[in-house]
Amino acid sequence: MLEAIGRGRLLASRVALPSAVVWATGGAFLCGGASVIWLGTSRAEWLPLFFDYPGTFTVIALNLAGAVLSLLARGQFSRGEPLRLVWSVLTLAAACNLASGILSQMAGEGWLRGRLILGGPAQTVLLVLGLTLALRIYRRSGVQSRPGSWDWLLMGVAAGFSAWEICEPVLAARATPVSFQQAVNLVNDPLLSVLLIEAILIRRSALKMGRGLIARCWGAFTAAILLTFAGDVAVWLSGHSPVPVPLMATTWYLWFLASGAYALAPAYQVEACRRASGPGGSQPAAPSGQSAMPTG
Amino acid sequence: MHPDPGTLAAYRDRELGEPEAREVARHLETCRRCAQEAERVSAEWELSLAADAQFRSQCVPPEDGLERVLSLIQEWKRSAAAEGAEAQPSNLDELRRRIGAELELYFGAETAALLEKVAFSRRPAESLIAAVEPLLTAFLGRKAAGAVMRQILEGGDQRLCLAPETA
Numbered sequence: 520m521l522e523a524i525g526r527g528r529l530l531a532s533r534v535a536l537p538s539a540v541v542w543a544t545g546g547a548f549l550c551g552g553a554s555v556i557w558l559g560t561s562r563a564e565w566l567p568l569f570f571d572y573p574g575t576f577t578v579i580a581l582n583l584a585g586a587v588l589s590l591l592a593r594g595q596f597s598r599g600e601p602l603r604l605v606w607s608v609l610t611l612a613a614a615c616n617l618a619s620g621i622l623s624q625m626a627g628e629g630w631l632r633g634r635l636i637l638g639g640p641a642q643t644v645l646l647v648l649g650l651t652l653a654l655r656i657y658r659r660s661g662v663q664s665r666p667g668s669w670d671w672l673l674m675g676v677a678a679g680f681s682a683w684e685i686c687e688p689v690l691a692a693r694a695t696p697v698s699f700q701q702a703v704n705l706v707n708d709p710l711l712s713v714l715l716i717e718a719i720l721i722r723r724s725a726l727k728m729g730r731g732l733i734a735r736c737w738g739a740f741t742a743a744i745l746l747t748f749a750g751d752v753a754v755w756l757s758g759h760s761p762v763p764v765p766l767m768a769t770t771w772y773l774w775f776l777a778s779g780a781y782a783l784a785p786a787y788q789v790e791a792c793r794r795a796s797g798p799g800g801s802q803p804a805a806p807s808g809q810s811a812m813p814t815g
Numbered sequence: 816m817h818p819d820p821g822t823l824a825a826y827r828d829r830e831l832g833e834p835e836a837r838e839v840a841r842h843l844e845t846c847r848r849c850a851q852e853a854e855r856v857s858a859e860w861e862l863s864l865a866a867d868a869q870f871r872s873q874c875v876p877p878e879d880g881l882e883r884v885l886s887l888i889q890e891w892k893r894s895a896a897a898e899g900a901e902a903q904p905s906n907l908d909e910l911r912r913r914i915g916a917e918l919e920l921y922f923g924a925e926t927a928a929l930l931e932k933v934a935f936s937r938r939p940a941e942s943l944i945a946a947v948e949p950l951l952t953a954f955l956g957r958k959a960a961g962a963v964m965r966q967i968l969e970g971g972d973q974r975l976c977l978a979p980e981t982a
Binding site: 595794 | 920923950953958962963
């Protein structure tokens with residue numbers, strides 16, 4: 520009975536903000552795929568063209584949605600509440616991500632450096648801080664969970680990848696000077712590993728709770744961070760393997776999905792708060808012919 | 816026969832009758848697995864109490880929510896008493912169902928299942944609410960949690976009848 524009530528209400532919750540984000544991301548992903556197949560059949564140079572303009576526009580639009588939704592999520596909490604601080608930090612991280620996307624359209628060395636810092640270490644540090652605070656809330660609530668063996672494996676791979684990324688340019692620096700981008704990566708990659716570890720811990724805790732709206736919110740963050748990490752690995756691979764550009768370009772889709780997942784997380788939080796305190800509250804969908812009774 | 820988590824929780828809370836408590840105590844002395852389970856049940860409960868206390872100390876009382884929630888609990892208790900002792904279990908079940916439905920929507924089935932453990936310990940309604948309210952406040956915010964708590968306490972039967980199984 521209890522489960523049936525919850526399932527019915529989760530069904531009712533599907534037509535909402537999170538669904539809008541999922542449809543937008545999925546639509547952009549599919550349109551991008553169709554365009555690439557159509558354009559890529561004759562000339563491969565159309566591929567980067569697609570990602571440079573409509574693709575970039577999609578990612579910026581999703582980043583904008585993520586920043587706005589994070590701000591809305593922050594607004595659901597009063598001053599002094601622990602999650603208000605978490606969402607304040609995560610809103611700043613989303614703003615950095617958005618600014619980085621916009622700066623990527625500007626020409627010039629200064630803009631490039633700004634983009635690399637904002638979309639790299641600045642965003643990652645803020646995400647690390649935000650998730651640390653979120654983990655504290657999970658721990659205080661008694662729902663923190665320990666990582667499983669696959670989690671440890673993934674964390675080991677992340678740590679190993681970061682260690683290699685740090686060692687590689689340092690060793691190579693004896694022959695050639697470290698570029699600005701390499702220096703940014705040197706700072707960002709270890710932070711990304713820490714972020715991934717936090718994301719795994721949050722995912723474990725969220726799974727322990729179940730699959731409700733709040734659990735999905737933090738699950739979406741975990742997905743976003745995993746996709747960012749996978750994208751980072753793909754970028755590294757593109758410089759270390761003879762894989763042709765058109766094939767490697769398929770990994771660029773990861774950034775669509777990562778941006779969508781970053782927007783999806785606050786969408787779930789806003790949706791949860793909206794359903795709880797909005798008109799009609801969290802009542803379930805009324806079957807046809809019956810009106811839902813206003814409560815509260 | 817190994818005691819279930821509900822019996823262990825009741826034993827911890829000294830809510831079992833003398834013969835049953837003695838039997839559980841004897842069993843715990845000989846069964847390592849159950850002793851560990853008893854420790855785990857106690858630790859979980861202590862953790863939830865500590866978390867509750869911590870959140871309560873951090874949270875500023877809501878403008879209109881807390882007094883309203885407390886008065887509703889009192890009202891609910893009075894009505895339960897007026898209906899007689901037999902009415903109390905059904906009221907508790909009703910409350911558990913409402914809380915479970917809210918927890919499942921916002922957190923998930925596993926969190927709702929945790930409620931069953933609390934409910935098994937036959938704690939009074941205030942403890943049930945005290946266990947749930949900080950969790951909702953932490954993850955939904957004071958305002959939204961207050962609205963959910965009001966719905967739990969005020970929600971009528973008609974609302975629960977809208978569940979798919981009974982629709």
